[in-house]
Amino acid sequence: MLATSTISTTTKTTSRALAVAAAMLLALVLSMSLGAGRAYAGAVWFDVKEIDGKTVGLSYDPHDDWWSKYAFEAKKKVTNVKSSNPKVASVTFKGNNFFSIHAKKAGKTKITYKIGGKSHKATIIVKKYANPFKAISVGGKSCLKGFKRECVSSTKSLDYYGHITGKVKVVPAKNWKVKAINAYNGATPTKIKNGAKVPEGTSTVQVMMVNKKTKVWQRTYIYADAG
Numbered sequence: 001m002l003a004t005s006t007i008s009t010t011t012k013t014t015s016r017a018l019a020v021a022a023a024m025l026l027a028l029v030l031s032m033s034l035g036a037g038r039a040y041a042g043a044v045w046f047d048v049k050e051i052d053g054k055t056v057g058l059s060y061d062p063h064d065d066w067w068s069k070y071a072f073e074a075k076k077k078v079t080n081v082k083s084s085n086p087k088v089a090s091v092t093f094k095g096n097n098f099f100s101i102h103a104k105k106a107g108k109t110k111i112t113y114k115i116g117g118k119s120h121k122a123t124i125i126v127k128k129y130a131n132p133f134k135a136i137s138v139g140g141k142s143c144l145k146g147f148k149r150e151c152v153s154s155t156k157s158l159d160y161y162g163h164i165t166g167k168v169k170v171v172p173a174k175n176w177k178v179k180a181i182n183a184y185n186g187a188t189p190t191k192i193k194n195g196a197k198v199p200e201g202t203s204t205v206q207v208m209m210v211n212k213k214t215k216v217w218q219r220t221y222i223y224a225d226a227g
Contacts, residue, residue, distance in 0.1 A: 045098075048072040048115070051122040057216030058089065059129045060103035067129065070217075071100040076116035085109035088126050125214065132176040132209035132218045138198075139166025143222060164202045164224050169195045172209065179208040179217065 050056070051072065061067040074097050081091045081099045088107035092100050101111060103126045111122045136143045163185075170178050182189035185201040192198060198205060205222040 045071045045073050048074045048078075048120075051111070051124070052120050053122065055123040055125065055215060057125040057127055057211065057214045058101060058103045059127055059216050059218055060105060061129045065102070067219075068103045069100055070103070071098060073098050074115045079114045079117075081111070081113040083109050083111055089124050125216065127211075127214055127216045129218065132173055132211070133170060133220075134173045135169075135171035136207065136220070137169050138164060138205070138222050162203075162224050163200070164198055164205060164222065167195055167197045168192065168205055168207070168222065170207060170209075175213050176209050176211055176218075179210040180206075181208070182206040 058070055059068070077096045078093070078099050081093060083089055083091045083101075085107060086109075088103075088105055088109045089111070090102045090104065091111060091113075092102065099113065101124065103124075105126065106128055107126055109124050109126070111124055113120050164183075168181060168183075170181070172178060178194050181192050181194060181196075182205070183192050183198045183202040184190075184204040184206065185199065186203075189206070190199050190202075203224055207220045207222070209218040209220070210216070211218075
């Protein structure tokens with residue numbers, strides 16, 4: 001019985017060690033290409049339908065450009081992307097079906113582009129970043145202490161393999177509301193409701209907020225803390 005228990009414990013320890021090693025390697029590779037702590041490419045792209053023909057607010061962070069950039073994907077080839085006021089927000093091609101908007105300072109600009117040869121436009125209002133949360137927690141543990149756009153989950157909110165567990169609860173600040181909460185297991189998101197338990201195997205949670213008055217978007221990420 002002791003031998004069986006020892007083998008079982010050793011197997012679990014080895015399995016976890018391999019899982020952690022693989023996760024660390026993946027995080028290292030992705031962080032080299034996307035920036036440390038932002039290891040999920042799927043979490044930073046948006047469907048162009050989110051802005052197409054609309055007035056949308058995007059925030060800029062004067063201390064970190066990564067938070068000021070928003071990439072958009074279309075189902076057909078994108079061409080002729082232009083900004084009427086590149087000092088407020090500039091645009092960059094990211095590929096045949098992609099382009100990004102870089103919010104730079106408070107103001108307003110019109111983004112024009114073609115999808116499959118058909119003309120489209122969006123009005124972008126840029127505002128400086130502001131904390132959209134009165135409270136945000138994962139697994140009953142507040143994320144606001146030391147909050148700077150990102151949250152690190154409590155070790156009590158992790159499973160055996162370091163995945164986030166428990167419920168994600170958001171209390172918006174005045175004039176803010178939850179736009180979407182996406183749980184990631186790899187690059188594929190699963191939408192969950194505010195206050196709901198995250199799906200098994202969740203390694204990152206993206207919280208999208210929108211200001212009801214200015215229409216400005218804010219995005220925040222919750223990462224697992226295996227320490």
